[in-house]
Amino acid sequence: MTMSSAKSQPVPSESTLEPTAPAMELADLSVMIGGQGGDGTLTVSDLLGRYFRKQGLYVYTSRNVLSRIRGGHADASVRASREAIAAVKSQVDVLVAFDHEAIDIGKAELAPHGFIVYDSTTFHSELPNAAGFPFATLVGGPLGQPIFKNTAAYGALSVLLGFDVAATRQVIEDRFKRRSAEALEKNLKALEIGRKAALEAQGVANRFSVVDGDARDLILTNGNQAVALGFVVGGGRFFAGYPITPATDIMEYLQRYLPAYDGVVRQAEDELAAVNMILGASYAGARVMTATSGPGLGLMTEGISHAGAAELPIVVTDCQRVGPSTGEPTRNEQSDLSHVANLGHGEYPRFVLAPSDPADAFRLTIDALNIAEKWRVPVILLLDQALAQNTATSVRFDLSDVRLDRGKRLTADAAAQLAQYKVYELTEDGVSPVAPPGTPGLWSEVTGNEHDEWGHVSVNPVNRVKMMRKRMEKMKRARADLPPSRFFGAETARIGFIGFGSTAGPTLEAMRLLEARGIRTRYLQTRTLFPVPVDEIDPFLQQVDVTYVVEHNYTGQLARLLRESVPWHHAKLRSILKYDGSPFRAPELISAIPEVA
Amino acid sequence: MTQSAKPVPPIWCPGCGDFGVLAAVKKAAQNLKIPTGELVLVGGIGCSGSIHNFLEINGLHALHGRLLAQAVGVKLANPALTVVAAGGDGDGYAIGMGHFMHAFKKNASILYIVMNNETYGLTKGQASPTSQIGFEGNVEPPFHAILTALSIPAPNFIARTFSGDPKGMTAILEEALRFNREGRGFAFVEDLSPCVTYNDTYKLWREKVLDVSKLPGYDPTDRKTMFRLCLETNEQGRIPIGVMHRPKESGHDGLEVKLIGERAGPARSDIRLESNLASYQKLLGSLT
Numbered sequence: 001m002t003m004s005s006a007k008s009q010p011v012p013s014e015s016t017l018e019p020t021a022p023a024m025e026l027a028d029l030s031v032m033i034g035g036q037g038g039d040g041t042l043t044v045s046d047l048l049g050r051y052f053r054k055q056g057l058y059v060y061t062s063r064n065v066l067s068r069i070r071g072g073h074a075d076a077s078v079r080a081s082r083e084a085i086a087a088v089k090s091q092v093d094v095l096v097a098f099d100h101e102a103i104d105i106g107k108a109e110l111a112p113h114g115f116i117v118y119d120s121t122t123f124h125s126e127l128p129n130a131a132g133f134p135f136a137t138l139v140g141g142p143l144g145q146p147i148f149k150n151t152a153a154y155g156a157l158s159v160l161l162g163f164d165v166a167a168t169r170q171v172i173e174d175r176f177k178r179r180s181a182e183a184l185e186k187n188l189k190a191l192e193i194g195r196k197a198a199l200e201a202q203g204v205a206n207r208f209s210v211v212d213g214d215a216r217d218l219i220l221t222n223g224n225q226a227v228a229l230g231f232v233v234g235g236g237r238f239f240a241g242y243p244i245t246p247a248t249d250i251m252e253y254l255q256r257y258l259p260a261y262d263g264v265v266r267q268a269e270d271e272l273a274a275v276n277m278i279l280g281a282s283y284a285g286a287r288v289m290t291a292t293s294g295p296g297l298g299l300m301t302e303g304i305s306h307a308g309a310a311e312l313p314i315v316v317t318d319c320q321r322v323g324p325s326t327g328e329p330t331r332n333e334q335s336d337l338s339h340v341a342n343l344g345h346g347e348y349p350r351f352v353l354a355p356s357d358p359a360d361a362f363r364l365t366i367d368a369l370n371i372a373e374k375w376r377v378p379v380i381l382l383l384d385q386a387l388a389q390n391t392a393t394s395v396r397f398d399l400s401d402v403r404l405d406r407g408k409r410l411t412a413d414a415a416a417q418l419a420q421y422k423v424y425e426l427t428e429d430g431v432s433p434v435a436p437p438g439t440p441g442l443w444s445e446v447t448g449n450e451h452d453e454w455g456h457v458s459v460n461p462v463n464r465v466k467m468m469r470k471r472m473e474k475m476k477r478a479r480a481d482l483p484p485s486r487f488f489g490a491e492t493a494r495i496g497f498i499g500f501g502s503t504a505g506p507t508l509e510a511m512r513l514l515e516a517r518g519i520r521t522r523y524l525q526t527r528t529l530f531p532v533p534v535d536e537i538d539p540f541l542q543q544v545d546v547t548y549v550v551e552h553n554y555t556g557q558l559a560r561l562l563r564e565s566v567p568w569h570h571a572k573l574r575s576i577l578k579y580d581g582s583p584f585r586a587p588e589l590i591s592a593i594p595e596v597a
Numbered sequence: 598m599t600q601s602a603k604p605v606p607p608i609w610c611p612g613c614g615d616f617g618v619l620a621a622v623k624k625a626a627q628n629l630k631i632p633t634g635e636l637v638l639v640g641g642i643g644c645s646g647s648i649h650n651f652l653e654i655n656g657l658h659a660l661h662g663r664l665l666a667q668a669v670g671v672k673l674a675n676p677a678l679t680v681v682a683a684g685g686d687g688d689g690y691a692i693g694m695g696h697f698m699h700a701f702k703k704n705a706s707i708l709y710i711v712m713n714n715e716t717y718g719l720t721k722g723q724a725s726p727t728s729q730i731g732f733e734g735n736v737e738p739p740f741h742a743i744l745t746a747l748s749i750p751a752p753n754f755i756a757r758t759f760s761g762d763p764k765g766m767t768a769i770l771e772e773a774l775r776f777n778r779e780g781r782g783f784a785f786v787e788d789l790s791p792c793v794t795y796n797d798t799y800k801l802w803r804e805k806v807l808d809v810s811k812l813p814g815y816d817p818t819d820r821k822t823m824f825r826l827c828l829e830t831n832e833q834g835r836i837p838i839g840v841m842h843r844p845k846e847s848g849h850d851g852l853e854v855k856l857i858g859e860r861a862g863p864a865r866s867d868i869r870l871e872s873n874l875a876s877y878q879k880l881l882g883s884l885t
Contacts, residue, residue, distance in 0.1 A: 050885075174885070219884040233877050235868030238674050257880065261873065262866035264673050264856050268666070269699040276663040276696075280639070280670020283657050284678065286863035288670075306660050397881050404870055420600045436864055437637050437655040437671070438678050442601045445650060447658035454602040456650065 023162055023209040024113060027082045030089035031157070032106050034075035035098025035119075040150030044096060045076035047154045050171045051163060052080035053220050053393060056213035060086050060505070061220075062390040062583070063330070073101050082213040083512065086357060086392045086505025090585045093208070094160065096153055098135075103127070115207060117156055117198075119149060131160075131204050133197045139190050148190035155194025162209040168195075219394055223387040224291075226358035227317055228253035229397060230365025231289055235404050236315075237263040238281035238288045240274040242296060245329040246385040247319040250291040271296040275303030275316070282312045283446055285409075285436025287369050291317035294336055295326065301344050304378045308348025308471070309448040311424065311432070313372035315365070317381040319388040320501075322581050331581030332385040334501055335553035340380045341530040341561060349375070349474040352530035353483055354382045356504035358394040361387065364483055364527060366402055371481050374407030375474045376431055382529060384552065386502035386583040405481075410435035415442055422453040426466060430473035475531060482528040485536045489522035495595060496540065496547035497523040500558065502583055503550045509586035519596050529558070532565035541569040548593060554579045607651045608644070614790030614799075615645050615712050617760030622681065622710070623652060625770040629778070631679050639668040641684025641693070644719050645712035645790070648683050662693030669705045669852075674864040676853040679778055680707040687717045690726040690740050697742075701749040704782040706851035708773045711742065711785075712760075714792035722795030732796070741831075742787050743841050747824050752844035754784035759806050759838050760791065761799060769840060780851040781844070789836065807835040818845040 031048055033041040045061050052059045057080040079089045091111040097103045097118040103125055110116070110129075118125055120132030133156055135149035151172065158168040172191050176184040198204045228250050231239065239258065241251040254265045264281075268274040271292055278288040292300060297318050307314045320336045322328035340352050353368055355361035361383065368379040408431055415421065415435040423444035425432040432453075435442060445455030450467060452458045489511055497507050504525050511521050524540045524547075526533060541547055547569075549559040556575040563570050576592040578584055591597045609615050626636055638649040642661035649656030659667040659682075668682035689697050689711045700709060715732065717723040724735035727742070746755045754776045758766035766788060773784035789806070791798045807830050809815055809823070816822045817840045830837040844850070853862070860866075867873075 053885075221884055225884075229881065232880070233870075233873075237863035237866050237868060238670070240670070260876070261868075262857075262860050262862065264863050266673065269695055272663060273666040273696055273699070276660065276666030277670035277673070279659075279663075280657070280667035280672075281674035281863060282670075283667070284637075284671045284674035284864040286674040286866075287868065288674075288863075302660060303663070310658075396884070399870070399874065399877060399881070402870060404868065415599065418599045421602075423602070436675070437657075438634055438675055438864075440632070440634050442599045443633055443653065443655045445602045445656040445658070447656070448660060449658060455656070456602065456605055457647075 023206045025211055026093060026208050027211040028079070028085070028089065029081070029210055030077060030079045030092050031094045031096065032075060032077045032092040032109065033096040034073065034102025034106050036072045037074045039074070039098040040147065041074055041076045041098065043150045044154050045078050047151070047171055047175060048078045048157065049220055049391060050175065051168060052078070052210070053218060054167055054171065055210065056215050057081060058084050058213065058215050058218070058393045059220055060088070060390065060392050062088055062386065073105065075102065075105070080210065082211060084215070085509055087509050088583055088585050090587050094157065096157065098149070099123070100125070115160065117153065117160060119153070131201055133194070133201070135194065138193050138197060142193070143186050143189060148186055151187045151190035152194030152197070155191040156198035156204070159195050159198035159205050160207050162206040215393065217396060219396055220391050221358045221394055222389055222391045223355065223358055223361040223383050224249035224319065224389060225253050226361035226397070227291070227365045227381065227383070228257060230362040231369070232257050232261060233399065233402060234366035234369035235287045236289050236369055237261065238278060238286040239263070239290065240266040240268045240277035241290050241292065242268050242271045242274050244293045244296045246321055246388045247291040247293050247317065249389065250317060271299035272303065275300040275314070278314050279303055279307060279312050282314050283437070287373060289315040289317060289369070291319065293319050293321045293329070294323040297336060297339070304350070305344030305346055305348060306448045307378040308344065308350060309346065310446050311376040311471070312446070313376050314378050315368045315372050315381060316378060317383065320382065320384045328581050330385070332502065332583050333552045333579060333581065334384050335557065335579070336382065337529060337553070337557040337561070340382060343380070347468070347472070349377045349471055350380065350530065351377065351478065351482060351528065352380045352382055354500040354527055354529050356387065356501055356525055356527070358392060359397060360527070362397045367483050370405045371478060373409070374405050374431070374481065375478045376407070376434065377474055382501065384501045390502070392505070407431060408433040410439070412439050415439050423455050424451055424453050424467070426453060426470055429477045430470045479531070482533070485527055485533055486525045487523070488525070490520040491522065491543065493520040493522040494545040495519070495521045495593070496544035497521060497550055498526065498537070498547055498558070498562065499550035500526050500529055503552065506584040506586045506589055507550055510589040513586055513590060514596060529561070532561055534565050537562060538566050538569070541566060541572055544572065546574060546595070547572055548574050548576050550576045550584065550589065552578050552583070601653070604651050604653055608647055610794050612793040613644070614714060614760035614788070614792070615648065617763050617766060618645070618683070618710060618712055618788050618790060619648055619651055621763055621766040621770050622648070624767045625774055628771055629774055631774070635677065635679055637671055637678050637680045639664045639671065639680065639682040641682070641688035643685040643688050643717070645683060645685040646688060662688050662691070663696065664688065665693060665696040665700045665709060668707045668709070669700070669703060672705045672707050672853050673856065674862060676857050676862050679774065681710065682707060683710040683712065686711055686713040686715065686727045687725045690742060698749070700783055701746060701751045701753050701785070703852050704751050704753060704850055705853055706777040706780050706782055708770070708777050708784045708786065711787045712790035713742070713787050714790050714796055715739070715798065716792050716796040718792040718795050743827055743837070744824065746785055747820050747827070747842060752782050752846070752848065752850045753842060754782070755842040756785070756840045757787045757789070757838045759789045759802060761803050772840070780849040780854040781847065782850045789838070802836060805834065805836045806838045809837045809839040809841065817841060817843050
């Protein structure tokens with residue numbers, strides 16, 4: 001019998017390469033994967049991230065990194081480094097393309113030594129540093145479905161990057177073993193198909209070698225998952241939300257976690273309902289939260305003001321995205337800061353906390369729940385899309401110093417000892433002891449109307465002044481409970497940075513690059529944005545000649561808040577702003593500083 | 598014994614239909630022997646929404662139109678509480694319409710009383726969603742809450758009462774509260790509650806109300822029948838009152854039953870770190 005059909009011939013790999021040169025060592029590597037939605041770009045990114053983390057490297061993955069993404073195109077990037085990084089790399093070392101558009105978009109980012117691996121099922125590229133493999137065809141025959149092309153691409157990459165074979169395989173096992181035996185088996189086959197194709201192609205195997213790292217016992221997670229876990233550990237038991245990118249994941253994680261802890265998660269009919277449902281649950285005595293983004297926060301503003309007046313503890317997580325209006329739902333911005341600092345109608349105490357990495361998001365969610373309940377106020381937890389959704393290696397979340405502070409919450413026994421139960425009792429620190437409804441033998445009136453100590457509606461001017469002072473006193477008294485800023489770099493440095501949220505990653509990386517050039521800088525990462533921590537900002541600015549306020553918005557909202565709070569340092573503050581929807585990269589920060597650029 | 602907030606005198610005009618609701622709520626709660634501490638009354642904004650101030654009761658005064666969302670939040674956080682939401686027709690059918698429709702679908706075991714006076718009384722007599730054509734220049738047809746409620750296929754209790762018939766109202770509120778306390782789901786009662794100052798409809802409504810239970814073929818377990826009876830009654834220029842729907846099966850379909858069952862629920866769960874430490878460690882340990 002002879003092979004006569006062209007179809008049964010092995011499909012040759014298309015490679016335009018010179019014979020294999022010695023492997024180029026990479027200690028800081030960026031892989032970008034692009035294609036149509038549904039091509040499995042996120043799966044490839046996830047598999048690579050898992051592999052790199054196992055090899056002791058710091059990992060940062062992001063999606064839709066470029067600002068030119070349109071139509072059905074989707075892409076993801078994975079960065080792995082021996083250094084602690086939490087930012088996108090400026091150049092791409094390896095581009096994986098499932099369609100031609102991915103090459104068109106990605107090639108501009110490619111490093112001079114960069115290399116392209118593409119699926120040649122439907123097109124051919126003439127670019128010199130490119131190897132095409134018909135992944136969809138290769139897997140389609142033996143596995144019945146072209147969908148496994150993503151795992152095959154991971155297999156080819158593992159050969160290109162000189163991965164350890166057993167560890168490469170282990171990643172597939174870890175990822176698919178919980179799915180089904182069939183899914184695992186097929187993906188292992190797809191892996192081998194991809195590996196074999198790459199091994200047979202000229203100039204692909206071991207073109208690069210990735211240096212192992214020594215970062216051990218790290219987890220790979222994102223801000224949204226960290227907030228969800230912080231909510232559980234912080235005693236949060238009631239969550240209501242309305243789907244909105246990039247905050248929806250929080251609700252989805254909690255739908256998985258909370259029921260086991262007697263908790264309830266509800267998807268409401270809109271953001272008005274979501275915030276009012278948590279207000280009701282808070283009144284009933286539960287620790288509560290909602291999570292949203294810009295347009296949803298606009299709708300919730302009425303309810304947040306109500307929480308301030310009625311003194312109902314709530315936590316509202318705002319995962320900021322490009323605004324105003326629908327803006328760019330999947331892209332990064334920090335333009336809600338002015339809004340949350342001044343949120344709502346009327347005046348009431350509120351606190352705005354801003355974590356900068358997943359471990360910090362876990363911790364500040366617990367802090368937010370404690371502050372909200374102890375001081376009976378609304379607390380805003382401010383994230384940005386990059387922190388919310390990009391995954392980063394993080395230290396394991398630590399339970400050892402977690403404390404729950406329920407403030408003056410009354411137990412049934414303590415309440416029974418009271419001669420009078422006044423839900424808005426005037427106290428020195430502005431906080432009234434409160435017993436949840438259902439506590440035997442007592443009841444209360446809770447209202448957003450101005451009220452007297454009993455909760456009865458009142459327009460008495462003397463009472464009004466007392467109640468305003470009672471509530472606003474909390475802004476002063478709660479200061480000791482607010483998360484302190486973090487300081488990095490040399491105390492003697494004359495150039496400073498101030499920022500919040502996801503800009504911490506690129507800022508710290510820029511500082512390291514500058515340090516290597518002998519330029520010392522200092523960084524204040526503020527974790528409480530409102531009220532502005534003047535007692536930390538003032539001495540920091542005292543010591544530097546100039547400070548760059550790094551933020552993702554057009555008008556410099558943090559810089560403006562700082563100028564209002566420490567006007568005597570006005571001349572030292574300069575802004576580095578980015579509002580194109582993509583997160584900062586470290587070199588961009590350096591080139592924005594005239595003193596060092 | 599601890600002294601709690603004392604009820605204040607009602608702010609309503611003498612003769613206001615809302616007095617009837619106040620008396621009926623009080624009586625129904627007494628008849629069912631609901632302990633004061635267990636009863637939460639969530640009030641809306643408007644004359645009717647101040648009702649919680651006039652009772653020895655846990656009062657939660659919500660934002661305009663948002664009382665149902667807050668009431669559902671209370672019930673899901675602590676299912677042991679008996680939760681009543683009470684507000685006006687503007688509150689429920691205009692600004693709160695989204696929450697109103699979804700309350701039937703959610704089917705949390707709370708009672709929602711709408712005091713319908715076909716006007717915005719507190720802001721001095723503007724047309725409301727239920728105002729008749731011609732009232733204060735209104736050109737839009739009135740909204741019919743009972744027909745809307747009947748159109749949503751959920752196992753709710755639906756009824757309409759009239760402040761001019763306090764005995765009938767008390768009996769219906771009692772049944773609604775029993776329905777809630779058995780975890781059967783959402784109860785909606787629209788009370789026709791005349792505004793003596795801006796839209797005094799006492800005389801008109803007394804002539805027009807018609808007890809649907811007296812009609813031939815009355816079957817509140819059958820939506821089709823009740824929809825037809827309501828439409829026909831309206832066409833005859835009468836206003837149907839009475840129980841409009843009660844589910845055939847006596848199932849425990851309340852949202853809080855489905856989500857929480859016999860467990861304590863969010864507000865009463867033991868959130869202490871030491872009680873959950875092993876479980877939290879396992880949860881966090883699962884991260885890779």
